[in-house]
Amino acid sequence: MGFSLFDLLAGVFWMGIVYAGTPFVCSYVFRMMASKARKRVNARKWSFQLPILKYWRSQEGTPTNRELGEGSSVAASRILPGNGEPIHRTIPLLAARLVRHEDRLDAIASLVNNIPNEQVEIMSCEIEQLVMGHLEMGTMIEQLRAQFGEAMEFIGLLCTASTTTRTIMSDIDQVLDTTRAQVMSLRRAQQEAQARERDRDQTIETMATTIQELQRRLDDNQGKP
Structure with missing residues (x-):
């Protein structure tokens, strides 16, 4: 009891x-x-x-x-x-x-x-909504943080790719410089060959003219009594 x-x-x-x-x-x-x-x-x-x-x-x-x-x-x-x-x-x-x-x-x-009581209940509902909104905002912030991390990883990959591309472009520039130097050497050699060919043509032409002149003189000498 x-x-x-x-x-x-x-x-x-x-x-x-x-x-x-x-x-x-x-x-x-x-x-x-x-x-x-x-x-x-x-x-x-x-x-x-x-x-x-x-x-x-x-x-x-x-x-x-x-x-x-x-x-x-x-x-x-x-x-x-x-x-x-x-x-x-x-x-x-x-x-x-x-x-x-x-x-x-x-x-x-x-x-x-x-x-x-009504005001207290309304304030309780508003506080609950604020808490839920805060939780949703925290979830959104976590999602944004994850997306930002992925974006930073992608930017890192882009930076690595850019560095690799810059290295490749530098190698290509070196190859182009070497090729350009070789082309200039070939061009000079071609010009020298063309100059020698012109000299040879002039020599051949001069020799042909001389031969024709000699042939004419021989013909003239043979035609005399």
């Missing part, structure tokens, strides 16, 4: 009434019993209660002497067996904290329930 936190606190408060008998504790217990029912918060929709509770705990503050029971003249100096604390200090402190917690929880529940 389980007990709730409210049942345990109620038992502690009744123990305080029995052992301490302070009218201050009684007033707080009656105030607790007469307080309105605690508002409920839909925990499925609101998962940000922990920061609010932490802030509320930090704002709890130090209880007054009256809350501690030090202002009561009837409080007896009895000791709790569990923690060794005086009952007239422990029980009023718990009662005061419970009352403050009730009021603050009601205020927090009212604040949370007044938050526009």
